[in-house]
Amino acid sequence: MSEEGSFDIATKSIYWMIAGFVILMLILVFTVLMINYKSKLLHVPEEQQAQFISLRFMNIPECFAYGDSRSERVYPGVIDLSKFTQEQMKRCYPVPEEEGYKEINFELELRNMGRKIKSSDHYKIASFQLDVPVLVKDGEAYSSDTLIIKTQTELFRRPE
Amino acid sequence: MLSPYNVHKVLLNKKAASIILMIFELLVVILVVGMTFYAARNYAKSETIQKEIITEDLRMMVNTLVAVPGDAIVRYPQDTSLFTFILTSSEVIGYLKGQESQELGKVRRTLFLPLEDADATPPKRAYTASGTVEGEKSICLEKKNKHISLQPCPEVNITPPEPLEIAKTEETP
Numbered sequence: 001m002s003e004e005g006s007f008d009i010a011t012k013s014i015y016w017m018i019a020g021f022v023i024l025m026l027i028l029v030f031t032v033l034m035i036n037y038k039s040k041l042l043h044v045p046e047e048q049q050a051q052f053i054s055l056r057f058m059n060i061p062e063c064f065a066y067g068d069s070r071s072e073r074v075y076p077g078v079i080d081l082s083k084f085t086q087e088q089m090k091r092c093y094p095v096p097e098e099e100g101y102k103e104i105n106f107e108l109e110l111r112n113m114g115r116k117i118k119s120s121d122h123y124k125i126a127s128f129q130l131d132v133p134v135l136v137k138d139g140e141a142y143s144s145d146t147l148i149i150k151t152q153t154e155l156f157r158r159p160e
Numbered sequence: 161m162l163s164p165y166n167v168h169k170v171l172l173n174k175k176a177a178s179i180i181l182m183i184f185e186l187l188v189v190i191l192v193v194g195m196t197f198y199a200a201r202n203y204a205k206s207e208t209i210q211k212e213i214i215t216e217d218l219r220m221m222v223n224t225l226v227a228v229p230g231d232a233i234v235r236y237p238q239d240t241s242l243f244t245f246i247l248t249s250s251e252v253i254g255y256l257k258g259q260e261s262q263e264l265g266k267v268r269r270t271l272f273l274p275l276e277d278a279d280a281t282p283p284k285r286a287y288t289a290s291g292t293v294e295g296e297k298s299i300c301l302e303k304k305n306k307h308i309s310l311q312p313c314p315e316v317n318i319t320p321p322e323p324l325e326i327a328k329t330e331e332t333p
Binding site for chain 1 (some may be wrong): 203224273
């Protein structure tokens with residue numbers, strides 16, 4: 001092989017080594033970009049998801065809304081204080097205890113009444129809170145209050 | 161032998177060959193960038209993405225319907241004829257029509273519907289959900305009492321109301 005020929009082969013192999021590395025990097029970057037793009041496309045704001053779930057707390061008698069047993073009429077936005085218990089919360093939003101931290105969890109507080117309840121895997125790592133004006137029915141008495149919904153978004157592992 | 165690879169060595173001088181090579185490289189780069197955008201655009205419109213979006217939407221619709229004290233029916237405002245959706249009391253499953261055997265292609269979204277008795281085994285549900293739709297163009301979620309069902313939308317024939325006859329009043333001079 002001539003000197004020029006062997007120089008050509010050496011140059012080409014260096015060129016293809018660099019080109020191969022650049023192409024590999026480009027493929028990797030493109031894959032990461034596509035994954036990010038996909039997650040951006042599928043992203044639903046946690047506030048929105050939490051708001052849809054938390055609607056049930058004030059609106060249905062299976063959660064905390066007051067329902068007249070005789071007329072079967074439900075009063076959305078009226079919290080029955082006798083239902084505002086930990087057991088009712090467990091029935092209303094039953095996240096599984098073993099892997100519940102992977103889901104959205106809530107802590108509910110009636111500001112004026114000073115009563116708090118939470119779902120089974122709420123570790124007081126609230127990401128944001130929603131304030132909802134409500135009426136509270138305590139026996140025969142009604143009073144206006146604010147339901148504070150502290151939301152804990154999905155966690156990757158259970159806190160210690 | 162004259163091969164296409166070394167033709168430039170014979171026919172072109174060194175400077176001309178490098179300019180042609182540069183133009184060729186630029187064309188390749190433009191082509192690759194164009195193809196990347198095309199692939200990304202197609203990916204965004206692809207059934208894989210649509211399937212995930214619709215399944216998530218259905219989950220949010222069920223969560224909203226649970227919070228409605230009365231009965232309601234909601235139509236999903238998009239063509240869903242390419243997909244199959246299964247609704248149970250614990251999850252929504254979505255996949256491409258005819259691919260029920262491919263577990264990896266299924267999208268699952270969990271639901272937590274209110275219970276009547278949380279301590280019973282299995283827990284007694286206050287709300288239930290069920291329904292399967294396969295290749296339906298238009299799907300609806302209906303809440304009746306405490307049951308939410310996923311079903312093809314019922315055909316609704318809306319006839320426009322007849323125009324009201326307005327009594328003519330006699331004009332008085």
